[in-house]
Amino acid sequence: MKIRHFFNVLVVGVTLALPISATAALPSSVEGKPLPSLAPMLEKVTPAVVNISVAGTQTQRQRIPEIFRHFGAPRESVRERPFKGLGSGVIIDAEKGYVITNHHVINNADEITVTLTDGRSFDAEKIGSDEGTDVALLKIEAEDLVAIQLGNSDQLRVGDFAVAIGNPFGLGQTVTSGIIGALARSSLNIENYENFIQTDAAINSGNSGGALVNLNGQLIGINTAIYGPNGGNVGIGFAIPVNMANNIIGQLLEHGEVHRGVLGITGRDLNSDVAKALDIDLQKGAFVNQVFPDTAAADAGIEAGDVIVEINGNKVASFGQLRAQIGTMGAGSEVKLGLLRDGKKKVVTVTLGSAEQQTASAQDIDKRLLGAALETTEEYNGGIRITELEQGSPAARLGLKKDDVIIGVNKQRLNSLSELQDLLEDSSGTVALHLMRDGAQIYLFMR
Known part of the structure; x- marks a missing residue:
């Protein structure tokens, strides 16, 4: 079973033919009362939903094997392929012409066209886009728009x-x-x-x-x-x-970009096994495994072993939910977290830190990366840069080099040190590190 986005579908030659043998008038009411219908609501809402078509060029890079470079071949081959795609969007501000859609709908697009339900089409400007949440914002110049x-x-x-x-x-x-x-x-x-x-x-x-x-x-x-x-x-x-x-x-x-808020913790979902082992009278929440020093969580007094059960008064069912909500709030945002500690409820106020402010030794993250000094970076839309590397260390033997930027683990993008640790802890067997090195993408594998 696969989970996938639903975009970039080409439809050719679709014809529908429905035989009609008889027609009959359908009742519009029963005993003088109108039939239940979503039509009145949809008549107001559907003009705010638009069709989006895109066109652009995708760049594909492929590294050339080392043996062929002796014959003058370049380090990598670069090919460009044109593409077209279809998607949808929603008008959220009629006066300013703002349209929200998915990042993957407009990613790499050179041309973006928004078509309204009344048939009008407009070129769209991309205001900004965030790959991590798959959200993008467009702007069109048009009159008589309807916003949702x-x-x-x-x-x-x-x-x-x-x-x-x-x-x-x-x-x-x-x-x-x-x-x-x-x-x-x-x-x-x-x-x-x-x-x-x-x-x-x-x-x-x-x-x-x-x-x-x-x-x-x-x-x-x-x-x-x-x-x-x-x-x-x-x-x-x-x-x-x-x-x-x-x-x-x-x-x-x-x-014009996303400045993610960071708590500075690692954790996992609270489940029945964890609750039983730690004698916690709770079945859902975000269990805190570790709190990094000099972070927003540490400053707020959050401790390892706490269970985060609420964020701004709303229940937290899992660590993934907490991570997603914190990651979409801006750095500097003030958040109230409800904790369960030693069976007692506690509420703390946290001012979220910034992913740009994080540095750490690999000793704090994963022993397989020992010998590397790590620092978050906004380059490549976020990642972890290797700022220092000891020769002969486990990280060096793995194939890492100084100034490499780790942008993902097993195809999962990352933006903070706590995310890197979480992804490595959750991975079993062979782990694929997705790197950027000298502008080229490479993968290293570790066990």
């Missing part, structure tokens, strides 16, 4: 009705309905920061960036991925909560 009203995804409940609106398979705007099947889904390896809304409203290729709304027509999520064997809808789709997306949009508008 933002809801509150923190107030959603399993079983609430939900309606998905988008552009599946490039057929044009389509509406499907269902319910919220689960909340705070994480550890799916779709994005770096995962706190998904799960829904059975039918979502298919081309719906990326479209709207998930409640019955009041308020935006509660941005549709982004599906779970299925062949990329088709099987009743399990995922959307980015609108509150998370709104945090990212605010940073993109203010800075």
Whole structure:
């Protein structure tokens, strides 16, 4: 079973022919009362959902084996391939022309075209984009736009009705309905920061960036991925909560990029086994394994062994959910965390640090990286730079070099030292380190 984004689908020669043997007038009311319908709500909401088409060129780099370089071959080959794609978006500010969509919809695009439900098309400007959460913000210059009203995804409940609106398979705007099947889904390896809304409203290729709304027509999520064997809808789709997306949009508008907040902890999901071993009367939450010194968490008095159960008054079900919510809040944000320590509830106020401020010895992260000094960097959209390296150390024997930038572990992007430690701790068997070296991507493997 695979989980994947649903974008960049080419549709050719689709023809629908439905035989009609008879027609009959359908009742519009029963005993003088109108039939239940989503039509009145959708008539107000659907003009805010747009189709997005993109075109661009993707650069593919391939390293040349060392043996061929003796004959004058370059270090790598570079090929450029044109691409086109389709997706969806949502107008969130009619006056300023702001449109929210997924990062993967517009990534590497040289041309972005937004088409409204009334048929008008406009070239779009990219204001900013965040790969870690898969959120992007566009701007169009147009009059008479309709914006959607933002809801509150923190107030959603399993079983609430939900309606998905988008552009599946490039057929044009389509509406499907269902319910919220689960909340705070994480550890799916779709994005770096995962706190998904799960829904059975039918979502298919081309719906990326479209709207998930409640019955009041308020935006509660941005549709982004599906779970299925062949990329088709099987009743399990995922959307980015609108509150998370709104945090990212605010940073993109203010800075043009995301300045992630950092707690400075590592941890894991609290489950029945951990709770039993530590005699904790709780089944869900974010268990704190380690608190790094001189970080926001340390300054707030958070300790190893604490269980974080609330963030700003909302329940925390897992460490992945906590990580995603903290990672979408800006550096300097003030957050109230509810803790359980020695069976007693405690609330602490944390001012989030910045990923740019973190440095550490590899001894604090993983023994396989001993001999390396590590520092976060904003280069390559975030990563961990090797600032110093001892000759003959485990890190050097692994093949690392000074000034390498670790940007991922097992295809999971990272931006902070705590994320690097979490990913290494959660990995078993062979681990793939994704590096940038002298502008080229390489992989190193360690056990």
